[in-house]
Amino acid sequence: MPLTPEPDEDDDLDLTPAPNPVHYAEQALLGALLLQPTRLADTEPLIAQHFDSHTHAALFTAIRTLPPPDPADHTKDTAWLNAVLDHARPHAPGLSASYIHSLVQFCPRPKHAAAYARMIRADNTRRVLRAHAERLASTATDPGLPNPAATTLGLADDISRVLDALAEQFAAHPGSFPRTTLPSVVPPQAGEEDLDEERLLLATATAYPAKVQQMRWLTEADFLLPLHSALWQAITALVHRGDMVDPVTVLGEAQHRGLLTDSLTPRDLMALVSTPAGSPEHWGEKVLKRALLARARAVAQRIAAYTDDPANTPHQLITGSRRALADLNSLRTRWNRANAPLPSRATRAPARAASSARAGPQHRPAVTTARTHR
Template identity: 55%
Template sequence: MPRTPDTHADDLDTIPPAQPVFHVEQALLGALLLEPQRLSDVTGIVSEAFSTAVHAALFAAIRSLPAPDPLQHTKNTKWLDEVLAAAHKQVRGLSASYLHTLIQVCPWPRHAPAYARMIEAEHSRRRLCAAAQRLTQTARDTSLPQRVATTLAEADALATVADDIAARFPPHSGSLPHTPAPSPATPHDEEAADEERLLLATATAHPSNVEQMRWLTPDDFTHPLHAELWQCLITLTRRGTPVDPVTVLWEAQHRGLLSAGAEPRELLDLLARPVGSPESWGERILQRSVLQIAHHIGRRIEAFTQDPATTPYQLVVGSRRALADLCAVRTRWQHATSPAPQNRPARTRATAAPRAGPPRTTAPPPPTARISR
């Protein structure tokens, strides 16, 4: 007779094992159920800090009820029944046997503050991970009307979470995370390449604008050849050298771009089709760079949080280092999008009225005659 597979056993095999914080939460709840007076020693965590709804409901119920008399608590289960009833209002399926299990698995109730600190640390990891994911998603959301402003606001929110964690877990000097950073995504965006080509052609036709666009750097370009050509334009304008497609081609040759595979005729054609203004194309390129950097920073911090070996101290230091990379490009974006200052007329210094001198007592001397040769 063929054996009927035990689907229930197969399902149990697919359930991932509980994380260490789950056992820590059990130990803390067991300590509080066994000795409720230790709740006063537990600070810094709220019910949202727990990883499961059952544990969160139990902790909220324990906090909502006054602690029983320690002597009476050892004689009956009245207070435990009240905790169970209060927790039942938030979650279903909770039984009295689970409360007894929590009490049994707690090694030492007096270690409750240490357990609470561990739970707080893991909650900080989840908070930082969620903030990093929001930054990553926002940076890629093309439906937003103000993409850069919204993305930078999410970066500020992420920094606020990191600051809050730092206040609870002050970082040690030099405690950087050891998690390898994810490789930056380099999407091949044909629209971005077209905008870069149009910028190069337009800037070649209007080289005087290049000097005013210091907020745009070669690192903002998605195509390496375009980044090198932009550096050629910067070099020529700062030298005061005449700028046109031919002079840019000559500078490109000295930089080895032709030996790298770029054809002279191809570069001349690229630089000979200006459209619009360099500033408008430059802002588009810089916007894409801001969003790309923000997206990479979000992925980088998320990788830190998903490494269980990363401590809260390392999360703070690593997050702050990553967010610092966004400061420079944020400043350049503000320079690019801020209105140009209006030229104010030069202030003329008013001629002061001559001061009155002392009264004369003698006649003034006669004017000196000019000696002619």
Template identity: 50%
Template sequence: MMANHPHAEAEAELLDDPAPTPVVHYAEQALLGALLLVPERLKTIGPLEPEHFANTAHSALFAAMCTVSPPGPEVHRTSPVWPNQLLAAAQPQARALTAAYLHLLISVCPVDAHAPAYAQMVRSGHARRRLRQHAGFLAQAARTPGPDPAGVVLARADQLAVYIDELATTFPSHSGSMPRTSPAPKPAAEISTEAEDQERMLLATATAHPEELPRMRWLHESDFTVPAHAAVFACLTTLARRGAPVDPITLLWEAQQRGLLHKGFGPAEFFDLVSHPAGTPEHWGRKILQRALLSQAASVAARIEALTADQATSVHQLATGSRRALTAFSSTRARWHQATSDSVEKTPVPHATPSRTPSVRSPTARAGPASLTPARPGR
């Protein structure tokens, strides 16, 4: 006997183990079957919309049920008027619908009186898909920033928070409402050349102008992508808050006391890191904080997507877990608001002298520094 072709064997393995049909598909079939059997059940299923169905044909059929008036009970028992009317109304939107499939829906409905329970399952499936969609929008905004990346991310986060509140209100809590799903692994911090350069510029300008550091409490070590840069920033803030002198030498001494110097990062590398300032610390600090905001948003989206992928998690558990995922993001968001508010407060009045560079509301709109000489402290 001729041996099977490797490609044919691979196809056979795929056919033998198809992806399982989502459970909500059977709930949709049971609900539609119940409504085909007893149209009066439409009054008992609660608020439900065609878009709540995952299957396009099911959505078209339910839309027809909401628009076509059913016949009287006596006519319905003796004639297939209702199924025929529905088929005629739904087929233009779902050509795959056939009379045979309507009979299948009727046959797979266990108990038509359970239609309200089936409808609640359909609503739950839709809620899960919508939550995942909101998380996807947030992830997309965080990964593909445009002219105002922070503004878009915050708008998506607001939309997500509003939808989470709706879920918590619509779907009641129960015992064990906390999600059991393990947290998604935190995405690795983006260490790009641009991120490194921004952090180096922040450290150099803050060393040259330490008097601005007390106004930058909105920037944290955790916002940095390079651990060594975060450690040097901690040295800077410690010296500034202590009121100690700050310059490359005092900063080098503080770094030595903290054990930051090692082979590959000695005095020469340290001086190179902090000795070429350009621009202002606040400008670079907002750049770093914005990057941290986007990274935090991507982490929130990944966590929520992991929750929605666990079919054993109830909708209320999804709402609870998603709200907790937003907590850390809210902290970063508050710091971003403080950083941009500080910028707005320092915006000069229209009659200010043109030699003074105005601050702007969005850090992404500010052009990079044109001069490579250290900026003078603000008066």
């Protein structure tokens, strides 16, 4: 009596995921080249590294390496096919003669080899950009790097160069901006040390308002805490109007902006801006660097999302990635301004403000006020 399979017994027989479209393009191209080796000239600038399958890459390398057979002889025997197999097999041990013959049978139209090659290069574009985006995100979140901002911006430059090279290979077309639904941007986690740096910036900016006049490279969007962002706007408004700046005047400006609440009393706010240490530039650069790295992570996630969407053409990937990098470059410009060389000592204003320029405190004091107002 035959056994009756249990319900869903066959569901797990084949857990191998369905091949991507590029798998069939690679098979079709190799079949075309095995049938008509002269079609190799139609595949430029395709190289083995463009293939997704290691086995297919080994076969393509063999086809490019071996001298092409005489067309008349090639239709009569399999000598050249056997030579291709022998050349590729050391690099792809699982390769068999039966697979070679199945590729020959699979190719729909050998004369379409150029189209198959373009599909392979397009898919490789997706993988290359994805790898660069992952490297950018990893670098921007690596706490062990000695100079994370410079390293991260260097990787962004690498992506720009890759995009320039790709733009020369793929023609533009209408509807070039990707319609991919982008992931929600997750705000960076606000650690206590990060918040302390923002509080110290607000306090030193209140103590040295003349320095704030030169810090247009920092904006309210760079802060983690909305309260700190609003207080920075209050302080810079006083500075740019030429008003007096001290904890009391900052309190008055904050009152007019509606920042005082039951949980943030005038005493709390004045304590927050009354504990300076170091210089505003020092803390401002720390705030800006954190914002720069957070933006780089967001840009990397955006590029990765474009590459994950199979509907995007290479040109759409290029256009979308360039726009994403433009968002990072706007912050890069401000970062470069913040790190521009200081004026020469002869032209620097005397007094203590000069001696503390861009310097952190010798011993940073603990900041304990207004920690609950997130």
